[in-house]
Amino acid sequence: MHVDILLYDGFDELDAVGPYEVFQTAGAFGADCDARLVALDDRATVTASHGLRVGVDGVFDSDPSRILLVPGGGWSDASKPGAGMEAEAGDVPDAIAAHADAGGVVAGVCTGGMLLAHAGVLDGRPAVTHASALDDLRAMDVDVRDARFVDDGDVLTAGGVTSGIDLALHLVERECGAEAADRVATEIEYVRVDAPGRN
Template identity: 65%
Template sequence: MTTVEIVVYEGFDELDAIGPYEVLANAAGLGADIAVSLVTLEPCDVVEASHGLRVEPDGVLGSPDVLVVPGGGWNDRSAAGAWSEAERGEIPEAVARLHDGGATIASVCTGGMLLAHAGVLDGRPAVTHAGALSDLREFPVEVREERVVDDGDVLTAGGVTSGLDLAFHLVERLASVEVATRVASEMEYDRR
């Protein structure tokens, strides 16, 4: 069983987390050996996303095989979101620790900036939301303007909706092209 944990925090972008969650959960429903959950760094009952969606996390961050880090709140330097999480430093620390322990790390949108702050993008190709590419260029990263960048144990996806493409890419890696195609068909999603 491949465990995928999506870390959510105050001000995360809804689609960055919920889109990949749905793709991965649908793959599991079709028999893929994947367990996906929404987690937080510390125990809490509810997390409020950037557009007001309130979610109940499944638990706290453990030692997943794959960690997905959503973005949100970076470009407007929001008091809640990726910008403030980078300032706090706890998510970047967790990302670095898990990556050092062998986990695959993936980001959606400006979640890539949290990976940059963790140092896991150093010397690697990566992408983030178009509005944050100049910020990403301040790090020792080979910035790409692609939808999804797969560098083995670190994957990054561009803007908000690219999280869906990242999730389908993960399903191909963790299960098969056939399962990813079936999920896309059920969701009526034209993959890019």
């Protein structure tokens, strides 16, 4: 499993870094799993919502063999860098739609789910986003669920911030096996929520 985490100015740090650590830890333990941080343009760094400057591994190329994970952040004020501004600009939703149209799997963490909705990939499908944006998601053609994360096959969404870790562990389990996911959860000392077969 190979994952591209798409960064943009104003993304929430943990939405991206939490899943990144899960995927990279799984790979370090021998699973066929890795992640890279990408942007839509050629740049060295991206500035996150709390001021963290993050290095970028490359430019997103919409390789459908890679899972595209989109973090959220900054949804409520589209005048500031964040998911709201990106939804209005349209470039990130266009990239998500193109990736899905090419047969790639897409995942949204927190209000990254709103960017998936603006891309049209959540139309008529079950999904969740951060609690602060649920009414916005309900206003679109989306089957909003009360869940920490939702797996609808080629489209996955997670609620707020730390639920991205649950989503990432779920993806590791789905693609690499339960043993790999359990080992990562133990390593990062994380108690899984909504994991298959667990309470």
